Amino acid sequence: MTSVLRAQGLGKRYGRRWALRECTIDIPAGHVVGLVGPNGAGKTTLLKLAAGQLEPTAGDITVLGGRPGGSPAQLAKVGFVAQDTPVYAGLTVAEHLRLGARLNPRWDDAMARERIARIGLAPAQRAGRLSGGQRAQLALTLGLAKRPELLILDEPVASLDPLARREFLQGLMEAVAEHELSVVLSSHLVSDLERVCDFLIVLVGSRVPVAAETERLLATHYRLTGPRRDPDRLPAGQHVVSARHTDRQSTYVIRTDASIHDPAWTVGQLSLEDLVLAYMEKRPAESRRVALEVQR
């Protein structure tokens, strides 16, 4: 299977702060990929790197086999809908479509017009007068009608109300089914992604602890509850994602390819949301421990 996005040791630094560090991922084609992580984790940086809006400080990234943003042909293959779905406030909806038609050789005008009509946008309306949901739909239309092989969306639904959110994602999924494109979209809410994504990348504190198909993630992560036990005493194939201890009891979220035989554990399944939260709490827990050791 070919990769839509492959990153090797990818890093981006702003001044002295690393927004993204040692990111190594390989996303196969044909997925709707969710990029999830807390605010400020580096999601936007990763997506901008993939779209060619930023140059990496370290490592390599290839998107659809090419350097992001390197050439008009590469730009034509990748659609990008930026955070807050920016559009030109002074231009009308029709003028946005004209902009798309003029600047994209593969522009699908019939599709763009059909989508605009279906959403119910008046072509003569100025984009500055549109509601947040309508603006997002317009930006999505621009992204889709250029007929990319990969569409990248940065927090497309963050500022939308629940109804607009559902309509937006529904529209996206219809287009994905129709045109067989790969999609990467980011969100800080797993619930947004859960419905549409079949591949998940977790990004925490500028690093990527896990990236895999959601089915595989769900099948390899477990919650173990049982008598208190040190993580060193877990079997070799079990990687601890998060751990919580009370005086008597330990709760681990682990990743393992093997099945779990230890009868001392109560084994529970995780929802995608629990799983992501487990990865998110892992880092702060580690750094807290480091801080305590330093104080001692």
Next chain:
Amino acid sequence: MIWLTWRQLRGSATMTAALLVMLVAVLALTGSQLAADYSSGIASCTRGEECAGFYDQLFDDYQIPFMASILVVLVLPAMIGLFWGAPMITRELEAGTHLLVWNQSITRTRWLAVKLGFAGLLAVAAAGVSGIAVTWWSGPLDQSAPPGFALMDPLVFSARGIAPLGYAAFAFALGVTVGMLVRRTLPAMALTLVLFAAVQIAMPLLVRPHLIPPVTSAFELGRENTDGFGINRDGTFDIRIDAAIPGHTGAWVLSSELVDPSGRTIAASGQDGRVEGVSTTSGACAPAAGPPDGCPAEVNRLGYRQKATYQPLERFWPLQWIETGIYAAFTAGLTWFCFRWIRRRLS
């Protein structure tokens, strides 16, 4: 891409065009009247003195529009830098639309090239139209303007010929560059104005006089370069010289001094210089001798001279070309920087 550039520039370009059309219309209406006044006045004056009086009268009549037209030509490039150049990139950055447009199937280098090229040409064309119209209108006045308002004088020079084209191109490129670096429209506009004004002031004061090494030579005193004489109570004699140079009408006089026979500077133009050895009781400079027409010759005989450093009028076009070339080079440098910056740093 040209369509998008035009679409984004349409409003301000149309407004500028409307103002230019108004300017040209006003100049065309008053300019034919001015030309008629000039030719009839020239035809009716015969002697030099009469014509000088007519020139003064004509200039007085048209002084306000003359100054206003110069102001328009000088201010237009600044306005272009402020309202076309500075917001060009900052507006995209502030609205986030750069992320939209940079992700169409067009590299941002090409995007910038079209924007800079298209808007830059319009800017230069606008400055060209205003410059040509004003140069044509003030043609008769430039023939006859008094010292201080002649073609080579700093303000007038900047508003004639091809220099305004260079100013407009430079102001536009400066606005775009500052906008890229500052990333906020209002501060970028303010900084553009300050920088452009600084360059426009520094150019005539510090640079232009030395673009071609100025000519320095000594001139005999006469009607043209003598402002007046004075006899002090103690019987000493003073002479005050002018900034004009005999035989070089319209030259840009950078300095004019009275020097004594040994070459020592006694006084700058406009100041009284003590002349030793002039008889104030008899001879051409004595009050009793009537009008002091022969007095300068007397001072010349003693070896006093006017020492002047100047750029002659014939250098108008060479200086225009050199100055425009300098601004073109500035523009090219800023443009190069913009392309570098947009590839490397901006996102």
